[in-house]
Amino acid sequence: MSDAPQCPRTLAVLGRWLLGTGLVTWRYLWETTPLHRGGECQGDEADLPPQLPPEAVDSRVQLAQDGFGPLFHRVFRVRIADADIGPGDLVEWVCRDFKHFVPSEVVDVHTGELGDHGLDVSDELLVEMPGPWNGPVRVVRRDVDRLHLVTLSGHMEAGQVHFRARTDDGLLVFEIELWACASNRLVHLLYSHLRLAKEIQLNMWVRFCLSAAAMSGGRPVAGVDISTRRLDRPERAPRPHAAGVQAWR
16 A cells, blocks of 8 residues: 555644744743753652552553653742632643643644543543654543643653642742653653753743643743752663552662
């Protein structure tokens, strides 16, 4: 069977990726919101990802120990003044309309049929980017003020991500916390050595934080805080025999 019919679609995908990446890069270069990155610190056992319930782990789940290279523990935080909504409302909005929070130039979000309150436990979504950046994830926890996702097979990363909101000293605080390794050697090269995938991820989550501030009706206070801790390991860790056990060897 000829692959010719696939050529126009492949060229369209490539063109969208190149155009979208250019737009994202342009916006990133001209972004006036202060980014407080704070450098990269050496991590320790406190930076290991949280333990997942056994029922949340199956053969499609990519745990951090399934990946390659070091574990990166990152937190993106925006403090929001004059918000019109509270923490629970903001997290519910993320669950109902996740697509609205990501940069639409290069990212599309696909979900199955959702309930009235949006994403819930066991729901899956695909964060789609042209090229090798597709990101299938599954919801493993949904609380009033928190959404917890785990990566699935085919994701560029292996790990977990939390979205949460709270109030602090009269401000609405929105945070994204990630624990992730590269899913394969190519991503490890792009992420840990060439830094390309890491910067794409940083831009995406900064945009997510700023979208959260905009959706809340408030304004960011002192920009976006970004912390990165790196936990090295001598070699790829084996997948644990018991589902849900988070080992790091």
